[in-house]
Amino acid sequence: MIKVLPALILAAWSLSAMADSAVRVNNAWVREAPPGAHMMAGYMTIKNQGVSEIALTGVDSPAFAHVMLHESQVVDGVARMIHQDEIVIPAEGSVELKPGSFHLMMPAPEPRLVEGDTVDLMLTFSSGETIRVQADIRKKP
Amino acid sequence: MLLATVLLSACSKPEPPQLSQGTLLPSSRPVTDFQLTDHRGQPFTLENLRDNWTFAFFGYTHCPDVCPTSMAMLAQVQRNLEQQEALQQMPQVVFVSVDPERDTAELLSQFVPYFHPDFIGASGDQQNTLSLTRQLGILYGKAEADSAENYLVDHSAAIVLLDPDAALRAVFNVPHDPKLIANDFLAIKHYYEASQ
Numbered sequence: 001m002i003k004v005l006p007a008l009i010l011a012a013w014s015l016s017a018m019a020d021s022a023v024r025v026n027n028a029w030v031r032e033a034p035p036g037a038h039m040m041a042g043y044m045t046i047k048n049q050g051v052s053e054i055a056l057t058g059v060d061s062p063a064f065a066h067v068m069l070h071e072s073q074v075v076d077g078v079a080r081m082i083h084q085d086e087i088v089i090p091a092e093g094s095v096e097l098k099p100g101s102f103h104l105m106m107p108a109p110e111p112r113l114v115e116g117d118t119v120d121l122m123l124t125f126s127s128g129e130t131i132r133v134q135a136d137i138r139k140k141p
Numbered sequence: 142m143l144l145a146t147v148l149l150s151a152c153s154k155p156e157p158p159q160l161s162q163g164t165l166l167p168s169s170r171p172v173t174d175f176q177l178t179d180h181r182g183q184p185f186t187l188e189n190l191r192d193n194w195t196f197a198f199f200g201y202t203h204c205p206d207v208c209p210t211s212m213a214m215l216a217q218v219q220r221n222l223e224q225q226e227a228l229q230q231m232p233q234v235v236f237v238s239v240d241p242e243r244d245t246a247e248l249l250s251q252f253v254p255y256f257h258p259d260f261i262g263a264s265g266d267q268q269n270t271l272s273l274t275r276q277l278g279i280l281y282g283k284a285e286a287d288s289a290e291n292y293l294v295d296h297s298a299a300i301v302l303l304d305p306d307a308a309l310r311a312v313f314n315v316p317h318d319p320k321l322i323a324n325d326f327l328a329i330k331h332y333y334e335a336s337q
Contacts, residue, residue, distance in 0.1 A: 031209060034202075036251030041205035072206045074315050078280055079207045079298040099210040100315070140213060 021129060022050030023089070028135035031099075032115050033108040040113070042067070042104035042121065042135055043097045048089040055086040055126040063119035064106035071102050081105070086126065099141065113137045155335040158328035162313055162321035165329060169308035175273040177237070180249035180262035185235075189261075190307035194232035194330065198300050199279045201240030202252045207298060212236060212256040215300065217319035219257050222326065231259065232302075232326065237273065238264035239281035239296045277301050277309055302326065304333055 028044035048054050059067040069084040087102050089095045097103050104121075113119065117137040124130050157165055172187060179185040196215060200208035215234050222228055236253050238244035241264045244252075249262030264270070274281060279297040286292035300322070302311040311329055313322055 031205065033205070034209065034212075034252045034255035036202060036248045037205065037209075038203050039205035041209075070206070074207075074298045077297050077299055077314055078295050079315075080284055080295040081204075081206065081293050083285060099206055103206050105205055 021131065022048055022052075022127075023054060023123075023125060023129065023131060024049065025123065025131060025133045028121060028133045029138045029141070030104075030106075030113065030119060030135050032137050032139050033112065035112065038108055040064075040106050040108045041070075041099070042106065043099065043141070044133065044135070045094055045096045046087075046089050046123075047094040048091060051091050053088060053091050055088045056123055057086045057126050058124040059104055060122045060124070061106070061119055063109060063113070065109070067104050067106045067121070069102070070105045072100050074100070115139050155332055158325075158332050160311070160325045160328065162318055163302065163311040163325040163329070164314070165311045165332075166309060169304060169306065169310050170276070171306065171308040172273070172276050172303065175265070175276075176269045177263040177265035177273070178246050180246050180253050182246045185261070185263040185265075187307055189233075190303055192305050193230060194305060194326070195235055195303040196232055196300055196326075197235045197237055197277070197303065199237045199239050199274060199281060199296050201238055201294050201296070202244050202248055203240065204294070204296075209256075211298070211300065211317065212253075212260070214317045214319050214322075215260070216257040218322045218326070219259070221319055221323040225323075225327065228327070233261060234259070235261045235263055237270070238262070239270065239274070239279075240294050241265060241267060241270055243290075278312070302329065304329075 024047040026045045030040055030042040033040045061067055069087055071082045071084055073080055073082060087095060115137055118134050121133050121135050122130055174187045177185040198211050219234060222231060244264045249264060253260045253262035281294055281296040284293045284295045298315045300313040301309060304310045
């Protein structure tokens with residue numbers, strides 16, 4: 001019982017932290033990299049239920065050497081990827097990280113991650129809050 | 142007499158199709174010689190564009206978002222066309238690298254068939270790559286770089302369609318819809334054959 005109690009308290013604390021958070025993350029997934037590809041992209045929907053704007057400022061993951069925030073843009077027919085210092089989620093709004101738009105970019109690890117695998121992503125926000133999400137490796141959205 | 146003339150001209154000159162996604166060129170633009178190498182290490186030249194329709198996309202394997210999305214979309218176009226019983230010959234789909242320094246034939250041999258076993262990867266030196274891209278109105282260039290080995294490449298997002306005379310026929314700009322592109326392809330092919 002003595003051993004179980006701290007775990008219970010911790011579980012209760014993390015649940016309350018979740019409940020207090022203004023941020024909700026849904027449908028996190030990482031595109032399976034084709035063989036030989038050196039980079040992967042990750043996607044998700046981030047919802048901000050708070051009354052203040054919030055920004056995703058960084059992502060860490062034990063699965064990847066590093067994770068960058070990027071946006072794909074097509075301007076005058078030319079596709080380019082623009083590095084983002086942060087991705088802003090407006091108050092009471094949401095931002096979708098999706099193909100051809102905002103996304104995470106990370107180097108593909110060895111051995112290859114394949115459909116059915118999952119990875120942990122630690123999302124850090126401008127509020128100082130960190131949220132852990134599990135992302136599925138998928139071949140398509 | 143007038144009616145006969147109108148009918149004759151209608152028969153000899155079919156109307157260009159109305160496309161949902163693509164832009165048909167007012168007149169086809171023949172491609173001149175270029176030298177690339179395919180993902181099996183074989184030459185890929187003007188001859189490989191003759192006697193078959195070709196969809197070409199220009200990208201690079203270090204591109205994790207736009208390029209896999211476009212290649213997966215082209216695989217859907219191909220699967221859609223494979224359902225067309227009247228279509229006797231599938232168009233070929235070529236991924237031309239705009240990052241020839243890193244995209245070796247060996248790397249392309251892993252990357253390209255992942256999307257469809259019949260897809261072709263092609264790369265060449267800058268001069269030969271440019272000689273093809275310039276003819277097709279495709280732009281590319283190195284962009285953001287952390288180091289000499291770690292860089293991004295900006296590139297046209299369009300997919301181009303070449304006819305069996307190795308001439309540019311149509312351009313498909315983003316956003317791409319595989320069903321619409323498949324339908325446009327069939328309409329362009331029909332128009333081309335009726336115009337022969």
